[in-house]
């Protein structure tokens with residue numbers, strides 16, 4: 001199957017909603033997508049299948065010191081065709097001149113498909129947000145990727161374990177507040193929970 005990538009826009013909302021609702025236990029509302037698409041600090045991509053339908057989308061937000069991957073989803077019938085990884089690569093390409101910012105995201109610790117996707121795209125685990133997801137209090141892994149062309153920091157396994165063990169919910173809130181350049185996106189009324 002071939003697909004093309006373009007900017008996501010308001011005309012995609014019906015198709016986004018259909019994919020979002022089968023992809024997440026706590027899907028983003030339509031108004032959250034409208035709000036993200038309107039922000040100058042957000043970058044969103046659509047993957048379009050051969051037949052012109054929306055196959056997937058990705059929403060990225062610019063924060064003070066990092067690009068935050070807020071939401072990525074692919075329609076079930078188009079999964080494992082390289083669409084999510086192609087959208088991530090496109091975003092790395094579009095933002096490659098921004099030498100100051102790396103990329104970060106949160107992912108449910110049970111979402112092995114997504115964790116594998118992110119690892120394949122160069123993300124590494126940097127910490128854990130305990131009980132981050134409001135539906136089941138599941139922990140989130142915090143993943144990080146340095147800007148393109150920059151070496152990953154030489155963090156040892158020991159360092160990384162220490163950071164995971166010591167990061168409390170309070171620490172993580174402080175970290176989010178310090179990096180937020182814009183209002184935190186909320187999911188079903190919870191605060192500061194990204195779409196992942």
Ligand SMILES: CC(C)(COP(=O)(O)OP(=O)(O)OC[C@H]1O[C@@H](n2cnc3c(N)ncnc32)[C@H](O)[C@@H]1OP(=O)(O)O)[C@@H](O)C(=O)NCCC(=O)NCCS
Nearest residue numbers: 023073074079080081082083084085107113114116117196
């Ligand atoms: C996670 C998701 C976005 C992946 O999209 P995708 O287009 O199927 O991913 P890709 O085809 O680009 O896969 C790239 C790599 O990710 C990993 N991966 C993707 N899906 C996987 C799965 N179901 N099981 C194991 N590894 C998987 C593989 O390493 C894969 O490479 P490979 O196919 O060469 O083995 C998609 O499964 C999805 O929409 N899930 C529901 C929403 C979600 O969980 N989003 C992420 C929230 S953090």
